[in-house]
Amino acid sequence: MLVSKNFKLDRNQSTLDFLDVHIDKDIQVFVDPAALRSLKTDWGHHCVSLLQNYFDTVLTSIRNNQHAKARELLSCLSERNEFHIGYSKGRSRGHALGPISAANIWASLVKSKAATTGLLQDLEDTILFVDGFGPDMLSDAVCNIIRGPLIEYTQQSCLYYGIPLTPDVSSGPIWNPLSEEWEQSLISLPTTKHGPLIFIPKVIARIKQTYGSDDYYRHFLMPVLQQHHKDINSSLVHVLKSKKNKGVKKVYKKDLYEKYGADKIASAKLTNEHPAALTNYKATKKSQPSHPLDHIALAKLENIPAPDFSALLASVTAVQPGKAGATAYEHAIEKLLSALLYPALSFPVKQDEIHNGRKRIDITYVNTSKDGFFEWLSRNHSASHIYVECKNYGKEIGNPEIDQLAGRFSPSRGQVGILVVRSVAQKKTLLQRCKDTANDSRGFILVLDDADLKTLIGQRQAIIYGAGENALYQQFKALVS
Template sequence: MRISAHYGLNKNQAQLDFVDVDTTDDIAVYIDPSSIRRLEGMWAEECQILLATFFDTVLDAVRHRDKGRVSSLLGKLSEPNETHLGVSRGKSRGRGMGKGMSNDLAEKLSSSQAAQTGLIEELEDTALFIEGVGKDIVSDITTNVIRGALITYTQAMCDFHGIPTETVHSGPVWNSASKAWEDGYTDLPVASHQKLLMVPKVIVRRSLHLSKEDYYRNHLIPVLQDEELDNPASQLVQTAKSGRRFVNRQDVRNFHGDSKPAVVRLSLERPEVYNHYKQVKRLAETAPLTNEQLAESGGGLPPDYDALLEAVLETPAGRDYATTYHHNIEALLSALFYPSLSMPIKEAEIHEGRKRIDIRYMNSSQEGFFRWLRQHHVASQYIFVECKNYSRDVENPELDQISSRFSPIRGKLGILTSRSFKNKDLFLKRCRDTALDHRGFVIALDDDDLQQLVNDVKRSLEPPTPEEIETGDPIVRPSRHEYSLLHERYERLVN
């Protein structure tokens, strides 16, 4: 039974910011530390600091040949069954950091030339150079190291959805300041007699961003082929009928080896190759799993955008239904804007609680409109949403309300939803006045606009038709993350 069903949330994966895992079994997705490094925002920065300080401390102990310190640091790593990520047979029990694995890893790292020489710099590098380390181990270690941040996130999600918690043992928590493990008690949800840690959808993947096979096949082998061609004594060089000299890729693999020790040796002899690979991978960002992919991995249903929109449209206008409208808008926007926007908080407090924001999202975009904002130097670490279920027109006071929540640190772009506008053009002009006065950018959306956003997203997800496949001339569909309506409204504010 998934978390949503266990707690009667009446929401599916598309409406939830966390991975809606089964409370007893695992699902085959993993936390990739590379995905965390690409996020912005305070929560992501905390995770980045935790990961950097922990692994730097481990590597420092390795390079000082302090095996006792290495064993002490890695000895606290355990099976993070409370996230229910990874692969196990039947009941979740963790196939990654099993019993004895932390001692084995400590021994392998301590004796690793890759770790001692600086070839290994980050946690995910171990999956390429340390025997027995793969995506499951890297995910488990990451979970252990960022457990404190995951506890904070889980508590926020429990508050958001009204999920009850109990006081339980926290498990080891890494302290980035003291560079030591701590533990104690904290409040977490408990299901099936086991505490739960919720994991944001934006940091899970089906595989790691760094891949030994990708590195070997696409970066090491071409270099080795060139070296063999330049070597007059090479036994791997062949000559084609045309006279062209070539080296077969499989021959290179057979001659040099492709085990992890072989990859370490070859990389230490050619450190520039791995450095280049890392640079290439930093530029080639991996997209978070879609709601459809997550639903498939967890055995759930894909998002029903029409049903989410219908819930908004059927909400009667007026103060009596303001809370329902707020709830339905959040469900719709969270599904529409994922993964560009994540980690929603309702009634987010600012100015020491003197002001509140209906919904605050973290801008976690890697492409599309919300990424474009950051690239064009629009303060947008967070995106604010104000929901107005009025039976009358929204006017200047409501516009001033949302703009007063802006700041260069938090962000200066928000979305104001309203049921309809008697004079929509006039209100859009008022939004432009706010922008021209340097008070921030407010994008106004009514029910018709929400319908257009839903239509655009659905169209972007349509598969090619049989006719398009047959002719090989598919229709160009809008990008899932482009949100052309938002872009048009923003352009109207500034031009």
């Protein structure tokens, strides 16, 4: 039973911003710290700050020989079932740190000296150097550390999608970066017969963690060790005698494994001696950020059909033009765009208030794109948010509608918007008005009518969308040319 079915949301994963998990068991995805770091949003920055603050507090306690405090900080990452992600079979159990595993992790941190030498800098480094700390445990630990922001996200999602909240539910341990302590309180959360739920934005879910101990040891640390032994001409160096490679020095990885071992303690010791390997590893991973799961991957994980874009468009075109259908039209457009423009645009807000409530924006999205048109847009223009105005008109769109959307822009919020309309009799004239707005430095407005939405759907289904050369990109080029 998925969350969407349990609460009768008339939506599935494609039109939901949060991960549509099962209410009684886990789906095999993880929250990756690297995914949070690549999320260039205020919410993402807040989460990363919490992770760093918590981990620094743990490491400082160990370095100051405050081991009881360190064990207590670790043990508060207790196993809980609200997230419903990970490797658990059957009913969700969680794999975060309980008292026993916390003591083991603490012992491994101390034994490897990773905590006291400055080798560990980020929470995800533990996967590389701390025995017993695997992908599932890291994901659950991350979820617990950012429990506060996830609770706020869950409450906002419930209001957005009409999910009932149950009052006076235990929050579980919430990390307070000011007091550097865990705190608990009674809060409101969605609940089922299996317990409370805390939602996770689907843009931060991954099939696997970015960091991996085997990947690091084999592909980054080993080459550094091979070169080191060549430089010192150690006994592990073999000089090839074949005619083709005569005189070439070779160091075999199997010999290095036999000499040093291949566990995480060995990896930590060797990395302290050869820090360039870790520097290269982190730089490589940062330059190759993982991407959010696409619709097909999510559908396979949840055993549901792929998004039906045609049905979503049909819901839009079924609304009769006119004021009476304005709310239904806005609702249908949000469902379509949330599916069609994912994962580039996320965290939707309807009727978003600005200027102390004097102005409202029909739909506001956060630009979370990693590639394609919206990523290019964020690099070259003020586009941290994308604003959508929905006009269920059966008449010509003119300057008032253009000026209304342009009035929502600002350098800090973003200066790109989408005006969604039913049809345009004089489209060339309307696009020229949008170009005039851009030339006057009042922002960039893209116009989509029913026919344009159909074109975008066709382009996405033809895998043209990912390259950025879609109808939105073409229209934007026309604005600035």
